[in-house]
Amino acid sequence: MTENKNGEILKDxxxxxVAKALNLSKTTVSRAISGKGRVSEATRNLVLSYxxxxxxxxxxxxxxxxxxKTFNIGVVIPSDADAAETPFFQRVLMGxxxxxxxxxxxxxxxxxxxxxxxxxKRMVINHKVDGVILTRSLKHDSPVEFLKQMNVPxxxxxxxxxxxxVQVDNDxxxxxxxxxxxxxxxxxxxxxxxxxxxxxxxxxxxxxGFMRGFLECDRIADQSIIFQNAxxxxxxxxxxxxxxxxxxxxIITGDDLICGRVLTKLREKNIxxxxxxxxxxxxxxxxxxxxxxxxxxxxxxxxxxxxxxxxTLIKLISGGSVQRKIxxxxxxxxxxxxx
Amino acid sequence: MTENKNGEILKDxxxxxVAKALNLSKTTVSRAISGKGRVSEATRNLVLSYxxxxxxxxxxxxxxxxxxKTFNIGVVIPSDADAAETPFFQRVLMGxxxxxxxxxxxxxxxxxxxxxxxxxKRMVINHKVDGVILTRSLKHDSPVEFLKQMNVPxxxxxxxxxxxxVQVDNDxxxxxxxxxxxxxxxxxxxxxxxxxxxxxxxxxxxxxGFMRGFLECDRIADQSIIFQNAxxxxxxxxxxxxxxxxxxxxIITGDDLICGRVLTKLREKNIxxxxxxxxxxxxxxxxxxxxxxxxxxxxxxxxxxxxxxxxTLIKLISGGSVQRKIxxxxxxxxxxxxx
DNA sequence: GTGAAAGCGCTAACAG
DNA sequence: CTGTTAGCGCTTTCAC
Numbered sequence: 001m002t003e004n005k006n007g008e009i010l011k012d013x014x015x016x017x018v019a020k021a022l023n024l025s026k027t028t029v030s031r032a033i034s035g036k037g038r039v040s041e042a043t044r045n046l047v048l049s050y051x052x053x054x055x056x057x058x059x060x061x062x063x064x065x066x067x068x069k070t071f072n073i074g075v076v077i078p079s080d081a082d083a084a085e086t087p088f089f090q091r092v093l094m095g096x097x098x099x100x101x102x103x104x105x106x107x108x109x110x111x112x113x114x115x116x117x118x119x120x121k122r123m124v125i126n127h128k129v130d131g132v133i134l135t136r137s138l139k140h141d142s143p144v145e146f147l148k149q150m151n152v153p154x155x156x157x158x159x160x161x162x163x164x165x166v167q168v169d170n171d172x173x174x175x176x177x178x179x180x181x182x183x184x185x186x187x188x189x190x191x192x193x194x195x196x197x198x199x200x201x202x203x204x205x206x207x208x209g210f211m212r213g214f215l216e217c218d219r220i221a222d223q224s225i226i227f228q229n230a231x232x233x234x235x236x237x238x239x240x241x242x243x244x245x246x247x248x249x250x251i252i253t254g255d256d257l258i259c260g261r262v263l264t265k266l267r268e269k270n271i272x273x274x275x276x277x278x279x280x281x282x283x284x285x286x287x288x289x290x291x292x293x294x295x296x297x298x299x300x301x302x303x304x305x306x307x308x309x310x311x312t313l314i315k316l317i318s319g320g321s322v323q324r325k326i327x328x329x330x331x332x333x334x335x336x337x338x339x
Numbered sequence: 340m341t342e343n344k345n346g347e348i349l350k351d352x353x354x355x356x357v358a359k360a361l362n363l364s365k366t367t368v369s370r371a372i373s374g375k376g377r378v379s380e381a382t383r384n385l386v387l388s389y390x391x392x393x394x395x396x397x398x399x400x401x402x403x404x405x406x407x408k409t410f411n412i413g414v415v416i417p418s419d420a421d422a423a424e425t426p427f428f429q430r431v432l433m434g435x436x437x438x439x440x441x442x443x444x445x446x447x448x449x450x451x452x453x454x455x456x457x458x459x460k461r462m463v464i465n466h467k468v469d470g471v472i473l474t475r476s477l478k479h480d481s482p483v484e485f486l487k488q489m490n491v492p493x494x495x496x497x498x499x500x501x502x503x504x505v506q507v508d509n510d511x512x513x514x515x516x517x518x519x520x521x522x523x524x525x526x527x528x529x530x531x532x533x534x535x536x537x538x539x540x541x542x543x544x545x546x547x548g549f550m551r552g553f554l555e556c557d558r559i560a561d562q563s564i565i566f567q568n569a570x571x572x573x574x575x576x577x578x579x580x581x582x583x584x585x586x587x588x589x590i591i592t593g594d595d596l597i598c599g600r601v602l603t604k605l606r607e608k609n610i611x612x613x614x615x616x617x618x619x620x621x622x623x624x625x626x627x628x629x630x631x632x633x634x635x636x637x638x639x640x641x642x643x644x645x646x647x648x649x650x651t652l653i654k655l656i657s658g659g660s661v662q663r664k665i666x667x668x669x670x671x672x673x674x675x676x677x678x
Numbered sequence: 679g680t681g682a683a684a685g686c687g688c689t690a691a692c693a694g
Numbered sequence: 695c696t697g698t699t700a701g702c703g704c705t706t707t708c709a710c
Contacts, residue, residue: 264631
């Protein structure tokens with residue numbers, strides 16, 4: 001509904017109104033508007049100009065019903081507070097939104113935790129979306145199972161256990177291995193690792209990459225300074241304490257959140273970076289870039305990640321064939337924190 | 340669509356299928372499912388059990404069309420990169436999603452910049468949402484104007500220029516005034532201020548609150564150490580440099596992003612907080628809480644802000660009457676950075 | 679090139 | 695308490 005200049009409320013004008021006003025059939029108007037089917041140049045112009053003048057806007061709901069298609073895509077983002085602390089998900093979402101908008105799709109978000117995917121379920125069961133993007137892949141991935149069972153097209157950002165799922169990802173293992181071996185070759189002797197929740201596949205890959213980096217340099221990682229599953233700040237703190245008791249040259253963290261915490265801890269103890277200990281992170285962020293000193297890290301284009309996921313999903317929805325696994329680039333940013 | 344145990348693809352079952360199978364009319368089935376209208380206990384159970392057994396799920400699109408209602412709400416979040424750096428918008432979004440889900444509404448997001456609100460327009464014009472939540476209020480608020488013109492129910496988070504718009508907000512001016520006067524009364528003499536983009540109303544209120552804090556203490560603020568419209572990191576840096584040339588006891592920043600930058604700058608110059616200069620922020624964040632020392636700041640429950648906005652909008656959509664302006668609480672967190 | 683009619687799946691009078 | 699009927703607004707055969 002909208003108002004005219006007198007402030008009266010006007011009901012939305014429908015295809016029927018246009019047809020009657022122009023003495024045409026709904027069919028013709030529909031064809032003129034959608035551009036599908038043959039309509040004479042004259043009538044098309046007539047319809048189009050009338051539509052513009054009277055501000056006719058096709059009702060997407062009705063179109064959806066007729067098409068059995070919603071032109072919506074669902075995006076699942078983690079609802080936990082920790083996830084809100086890293087800009088990753090918001091950036092992915094922005095990337096998805098931008099691409100979706102350019103294809104005339106809208107984006108529905110479902111906030112889900114590891115244990116509660118009810119809003120994803122509602123959205124899918126109610127037929128509110130044509131497909132779904134998962135922004136985090138889990139070891140026990142109930143969203144993936146649900147979507148497969150419901151036979152809904154979906155794309156996972158990150159690596160999935162399910163080998164048939166379409167995924168858009170970085171080669172995390174390669175990136176982490178690359179960074180680790182660069183650091184080793186720079187002459188750093190003893191490197192500690194702190195990675196987060198192992199339920200998130202990405203953290204497993206970070207560990208794998210770390211180990212592979214050592215392997216490639218014909219070195220063996222010291223298991224006593226590797227801390228996996230550090231899913232909370234106290235756990236990070238405790239890892240740091242233990243690390244500082246050993247004679248460690250460098251700490252690599254799984255992500256920016258952990259890294260931030262490590263840096264705070266080091267500052268509290270007046271330990272200088274990189275003077276007394278070097279620090280690097282397997283995931284970059286604004287904060288790490290602006291730290292003093294800036295932190296060596298792996299950089300990925302998260303916005304593009306979202307965009308590619310959206311493009312892929314839309315192709316999938318439209319029945320196109322897509323690559324089962326799309327790998328995006330990464331880059332290693334060597335900064336002062338490891339010199 | 341879903342698959343049965345043999346992997347065959349089953350078409351979705353509709354209300355018609357249920358009706359035929361049970362030898363009832365669509366109406367009766369509809370009533371049994373929706374719970375509206377009188378149906379005998381017996382037939383209701385019959386329908387319900389058949390529905391469950393055959394996994395019948397009503398099609399939300401069809402219901403939308405019949406109701407002329409989508410059961411979706413739109414949320415506009417800023418698409419600019421800076422906004423992605425603060426968890427504010429993601430938290431608000433989570434709050435909205437949670438509340439919306441509990442009322443069986445879904446959430447569509449429109450990423451919009453100050454200059455491009457095309458995705459908001461699409462979403463509204465296509466009738467994809469019943470109402471909209473704006474998560475940031477602007478001085479020149481094209482979203483507000485558009486929504487008023489389209490006669491779509493909407494709620495603004497933050498203070499709006501438009502006096503008729505429904506808004507959910509904190510009393511920013513009061514909060515900032517409160518914090519400022521507390522600091523003054525603690526004996527701090529010279530206080531500098533750095534606030535961001537004045538296009539955002541919230542930054543204007545922060546300035547107002549700062550000034551009011553001085554007034555209430557019968558003091559006059561020193562305009563030469565007030566920096567407004569510091570919308571980028573270089574501008575913050577330059578403000579800090581100028582401040583450090585004057586004899587300033589304390590820097591108050593408009594938000595956590597600016598504060599983070601100020602802290603980095605101070606660290607670079609080896610200026611200790613609070614020893615040589617005190618620091619406080621008009622907006623709290625995880626990072627500031629975990630800083631060493633923790634930063635004095637204003638804390639607001641952003642998740643609840645989103646939730647309240649959603650509740651209010653849904654009430655509005657349902658034709659209920661709502662308060663035109665809802666003020667949420669804030670609290671002042673006094674931390675070591677200002678002792 | 680244009681139109682009539684059926685239908686997408688569900689809801690809501692209006693009758694019985 | 696249940697069924698009939700007519701839409702919601704748009705798309706899409708199938709004729710002319």
